[in-house]
Amino acid sequence: MAALEQSSRVAAAPRRERPTPQVPVVELRHVTKRYEGGDVGLDDCSLAISRGEFVFIVGHSGSGKSTLMRLLMKETEPTEGIVRVAGRDLRDIGRRKVPYYRRNIGMVFQDFKLLPNRTVYDNVAYALQVTGSSRREIRTKVPDILRLTGLSTKLHNYPDQLSGGEQQRVAIARAFVNHPPLLLADEPTGNLDPETSIGIMQLLYRINRTGSTVIVATHDVAMVDKMRRRVIELQRGRVVRDQAAARYSGGEPNTAELGAILKEHLEL
Amino acid sequence: MKLGFFLKEALRSMRRNPIPSFAAMASVLVTLLVLGVFIPVVQATTGAANEVRDKVALEVYLKPDVTDAQIQRVRDRLVNETEHVESVRFVSKEEAYKRESKRNPEAYELLGSNPLPDSFRITPDDPDNIQAIRNALAPMTPSGERTVVDPAIDEVKNRKEETDKILTATHVVKLAMGVLCGLLIVASALLVSNTIRLSLFSRRREVEVMKLVGATDSFIRWPFVLEGVILGCLGGVLAILLLAVGKIAFVDPLAEDFALISAPETMSLPLLALLLMLAAIVVSALGSGLSLRRFLKV
Ligand SMILES: Nc1ncnc2c1ncn2[C@@H]1O[C@H](COP(=O)(O)OP(=O)(O)OP(=O)(O)O)[C@@H](O)[C@H]1O
Ligand SMILES: [Mg+2]
Numbered sequence: 001m002a003a004l005e006q007s008s009r010v011a012a013a014p015r016r017e018r019p020t021p022q023v024p025v026v027e028l029r030h031v032t033k034r035y036e037g038g039d040v041g042l043d044d045c046s047l048a049i050s051r052g053e054f055v056f057i058v059g060h061s062g063s064g065k066s067t068l069m070r071l072l073m074k075e076t077e078p079t080e081g082i083v084r085v086a087g088r089d090l091r092d093i094g095r096r097k098v099p100y101y102r103r104n105i106g107m108v109f110q111d112f113k114l115l116p117n118r119t120v121y122d123n124v125a126y127a128l129q130v131t132g133s134s135r136r137e138i139r140t141k142v143p144d145i146l147r148l149t150g151l152s153t154k155l156h157n158y159p160d161q162l163s164g165g166e167q168q169r170v171a172i173a174r175a176f177v178n179h180p181p182l183l184l185a186d187e188p189t190g191n192l193d194p195e196t197s198i199g200i201m202q203l204l205y206r207i208n209r210t211g212s213t214v215i216v217a218t219h220d221v222a223m224v225d226k227m228r229r230r231v232i233e234l235q236r237g238r239v240v241r242d243q244a245a246a247r248y249s250g251g252e253p254n255t256a257e258l259g260a261i262l263k264e265h266l267e268l
Numbered sequence: 269m270k271l272g273f274f275l276k277e278a279l280r281s282m283r284r285n286p287i288p289s290f291a292a293m294a295s296v297l298v299t300l301l302v303l304g305v306f307i308p309v310v311q312a313t314t315g316a317a318n319e320v321r322d323k324v325a326l327e328v329y330l331k332p333d334v335t336d337a338q339i340q341r342v343r344d345r346l347v348n349e350t351e352h353v354e355s356v357r358f359v360s361k362e363e364a365y366k367r368e369s370k371r372n373p374e375a376y377e378l379l380g381s382n383p384l385p386d387s388f389r390i391t392p393d394d395p396d397n398i399q400a401i402r403n404a405l406a407p408m409t410p411s412g413e414r415t416v417v418d419p420a421i422d423e424v425k426n427r428k429e430e431t432d433k434i435l436t437a438t439h440v441v442k443l444a445m446g447v448l449c450g451l452l453i454v455a456s457a458l459l460v461s462n463t464i465r466l467s468l469f470s471r472r473r474e475v476e477v478m479k480l481v482g483a484t485d486s487f488i489r490w491p492f493v494l495e496g497v498i499l500g501c502l503g504g505v506l507a508i509l510l511l512a513v514g515k516i517a518f519v520d521p522l523a524e525d526f527a528l529i530s531a532p533e534t535m536s537l538p539l540l541a542l543l544l545m546l547a548a549i550v551v552s553a554l555g556s557g558l559s560l561r562r563f564l565k566v
Binding site: 102 | 280281284285476481482484485487
């Protein structure tokens with residue numbers, strides 16, 4: 001975790017402009033997702049998340065957290081309702097444009113989804129290579145993010161030579177190496193001991209501080225309580241609680257404001 | 269930069285998936301070996317069939333008491349006025365007697381004298397035209413009998429049964445070889461593309477992840493296609509080397525003894541090698557590119 005503390009690079013990066021609260025980064029309107037077998041992933045789910053927010057999605061296993069993430073990645077299509085990201089209806093994104101859309105989203109998958117034939121370094125570099133980044137850019141950005149996630153000593157290991165927690169951190173590094181404006185983390189602390197979990201959460205928090213919107217799906221109640229951020233609870237695909245918790249630091253948007261914005265959007 | 273990157277990706281995946289890569293290369297190799305042996309065999313066989321067909325001939329028997337002038341007249345007619353004639357050879361009584369008595373000495377000894385007439389042996393330009401020549405020299409009368417166009421000609425004959433047998437047999441051989449060759453090529457294409465599809469199938473998760481990380485279809489496809497090209501090349505080169513070694517070690521020494529093997533119409537080895545190589549590369553590159561399409565729909 002020393003590595004995490006060391007690098008103030010991400011935290012010190014210039015703040016992005018304050019959000020225009022009228023356009024939420026993520027907006028779901030009456031979204032229902034039924035899978036082919038008849039399982040309900042999401043059931044008439046509506047929510048809005050503003051730019052720069054840090055949001056926890058909680059709920060029992062099978063409550064639809066990953067389904068929500070998958071919809072945002074345009075990995076599946078909603079059965080009903082509208083999903084908007086940065087004001088754009090995802091249905092309007094054609095098949096050929098999907099890769100370019102996904103490059104704006106960093107996603108930490110619940111099952112990591114690392115590329116088995118690539119080293120830690122190359123896994124993270126791949127996210128830059130797909131965007132056509134120059135070799136120089138890759139050579140500076142990748143070691144940076146790996147230092148930040150405490151993986152500097154594992155650069156040349158393949159995923160099957162890493163512990164679960166290490167794999168998880170590679171997944172986080174890959175998701176964030178592009179500095180995406182929207183970061184989705186599905187169960188990012190699922191395989192980690194409490195201490196490492198705190199490290200990961202601090203990392204996510206730092207990422208959030210640079211202006212990225214961060215959405216974390218988790219079962220980790222202790223973590224959510226400690227972090228005191230906005231919490232959206234799902235139950236069988238429905239939103240049963242949407243609560244702005246205590247303020248964290250002065251620079252963050254006022255939770256009361258957020259609540260107002262939220263209501264505005266939910267009542268539309 | 270891009271090509272270099274794709275090439276490196278292709279090499280990496282071969283290094284990290286040696287067994288599927290080896291299977292793909294081996295299927296190309298085996299296929300090419302079989303084709304490389306079979307294609308010359310087909311060519312040699314059809315060549316041999318054609319040679320047999322060339323032995324088909326028409327006999328024009330002359331009357332027993334023809335004069336030299338009459339013989340000359342018939343020869344002129346055959347050479348200059350008859351269509352489809354490739355070549356004409358005069359077989360004199362004496363020559364015919366010598367040949368036949370050698371084949372059947374006792375019978376001819378009993379005879380004592382020479383009963384055989386002078387004759388012309390006509391080789392047609394194409395064996396299938398033999399009947400046309402016969403009709404030209406000995407047209408049918410309305411009553412079903414044959415007349416002759418020249419009074420010096422006694423009879424125009426081909427060994428009908430033999431000719432028919434040879435013609436149908438060679439037709440069948442050629443057809444069978446063609447069908448077999450077609451089947452073999454189809455089977456080869458299926459084998460190679462299936463091997464490629466299987467090896468891709470084991471990597472569909474990887475392709476899925478690449479798409480989720482924001483890779484475009486072509487960014488994912490090129491390394492796979494290059495990998496196909498490289499494996500196809502490797503298999504092709506190995507197959508051609510083995511074929512060359514086989515030809516030099518086994519076929520060439522035998523060729524001196526067996527006419528069939530050195531039949532004139534077999535393709536030259538370099539041309540065959542070039543064709544096989546091209547086929548290997550096209551099939552494996554197309555195979556990987558097309559098989560991938562299904563997995564790109566994420
Ligand atoms: N690909 C799929 N096909 C069919 N049903 C699915 C699929 N993915 C999820 N489901 C169903 O949708 C429901 C919600 O699943 P989801 O993965 O969103 O839950 P989750 O909240 O992420 O659970 P967990 O906390 O265990 O990860 C479940 O009942 C599940 O069975
Ligand atoms: Mg899940």
